Amino acid sequence: MCDSCGCETLSRRTIDVNQPLLAANAAAARHNREHFAARQIFTVNLMGAPGAGKTALLEATIRNWRGAGRIGVIEGDQATERDSARVRAAGALAHQVETGLGCHLDAAQIHRALHRMELARGDVLFIENVGNLVCPALFDLGENLRIVVTSPAEGVDKPLKYPPMFRAAELVTLNKCDLLGHVPFAPDEWTDYVIAANPRARILRTAAIDGAGIEAWLEEILRRRRAFLESSAK
C-alpha cells in the first residue's frame, strides 16, 4: 500500500518457484506432438528469413510430392493470405495464420489451426513460420522436423549471427543455390559456420525455381517421415 515508510519490509518474503519459462508453450507443443503421433501426421516446421524462398520451396515440394497422403500447410505471416493462396494453387490444403504483431508462431496457434483444417490420418503437415531468424527458434510447435531455409543472398555469416535458429534445426537447406556464382558467397565458409552453430545439422542445397536438389530434398523428408511413421506406429 505505501511505498515510502518501509513498512513493507515487515512482510517481505521470498517464494521459490523454479519453473521453466515457456512451459505453457511446451505443454501445448506436447499436446500437438501427441496428436501428430496418434494420427500419423508427419509435421515439418520451416523457418528462415523473409525472402529465403520458403514458400517457393513449399510449392516445389507440393508439386513434386510422391509420398502417400495429402499435404497440409499452415502459413504464418504478419499479414495477408498471399502465401496460403500460393500453396493452395500448388495443390495443398492451406490455412493462414495472420500473426499481426506476433513475430513467430506458437504451439497454441498451431493447435487452433489444426481445428480448422481437415487433415486425415497419414497426411503431411508443413508449417511455414513467420519469416524471421530470431523468434521462431524459441517456440516448439510439436513438430517432428525443423528445417531452416536460407539463401546465398543472405551472406555466409548468418549462422554465426543467429545461432539459436541454426541450432534449432535438424536440416538446413541452402536454397536459391542457382544464385551461387552471382552473389558474393563462399559455400565452404558458410558450411563451417552452420556446423559451428550446430554440429548435428544435415545440410542440403536446393533451388525451388529450377528444381535443382529438389529430388534429394524430397528423399530426405520422406526418409524422416518413414522413421516417424515407424516410431509412432509402435
Place this chain on the structure above:
Amino acid sequence: MHELAIARDLLHIIDRTLGADNVRVLRIDLAVGAASGIAADALRFAFGVIAEGTRAHGAELSIAASPARGRCVGCGILFEFEGMIGVCPACGKLGGELLAGDGMMLRAIEVADV
C-alpha cells in the same frame, strides 16, 4: 520481439503461484541461459508493459545469466562459451555442441503483503 510472449508467460506463472494472495511483487529472480536468445533489456521492457495494473507492476527483474557450456566437436573437451557460439580454448575450433545455457527459469519471487 519474442520477449513479449515470454513476459506474458512469466506473468502467468507468477499469477498462478500467488493464487488469491493479496500481495505486491517486489522482485523477480530469473536465470537466463547465455545462449537462450533472450535480451534482458527487451524482457524488462516487455514485462513492464505487460505487468501494468497487476500485482507485479513495478517489480524489479533480476536476471542472472547462466553460462552456456558445450563440447568441442574437434577435440571433445567441455568448455564454457563466450557468447552464443564458443571457441574451443584448447584447439581453437569455432563452435561446439551446446549442452547447457539455452533455457530460461523463474527461480523465485519476493513479495510483500499489501
